[in-house]
Amino acid sequence: MDGVDDPGAPRGNAVPRWREDFPVRWDDDNYMTRRELAKFLTLGSGLLASASLLVAFIGLTRQPPAAPVRRIAGVGGLAPGESLEFRYPTDDDPCIVVRDASGRFDAYSQVCTHLSCAVVHEPALRALACPCHKGLFATADGRPLAGPPTRRLPRIVLDRRGDDLFAIGIEV
């Protein structure tokens, strides 16, 4: 292309203009980026190890909160096959008590162990169902029956005192 000035062409011993924008050779660039990435990944590895240690520390040192005694309902207020929602151990912890056909009471945390949606009683299935992702828990023992949950629902320990039903603790 006669008469056309190539802006990237070297002039004498001058460095080509493109070299100013890309000063590192391709091989050297690969070498440096891989070295830096190895350092970065090792830093991430250290952070993950620290996080695992922190989780272990929390798990080994944290004491479960003291379980208060709280009245849930009168026994007569819940017919067989029915359920009742209540709060335990604090007003921010939704729970559900279910009375099965034989008259037995079972109570669980209402918070699904998958992604914390509230489970609801399904008397026909004798299960607690999570409407978010179709999770299903047995009302007899709270174990997961279907859907994504893998951990059972925390059980609320009940105590029947006369005609009243009390929550006295949590079994995870």
Next chain:
Amino acid sequence: METRQQGLTLFSAVLVLIALLVVIQLWLLAAALDALLAREIGVLAPTAVASVVLFAMSGGLLSYVVAFDARLRLWGRRE
């Protein structure tokens, strides 16, 4: 004498190994968190120890390539 080309191959191999160890650590952390929520306390200490061991392995691999890099630079200066 080590060359840059050898270093490039070595870094690639070490990168793959460290990335593999980091993925295992991620899996261990997820398992530890799940165990913490389920109050399965017995799982926590072994996962933490395993994660620290994997970190030590990552550190060992990194120190090896850093030493390799230092030798390479030394040779480069002598030439």
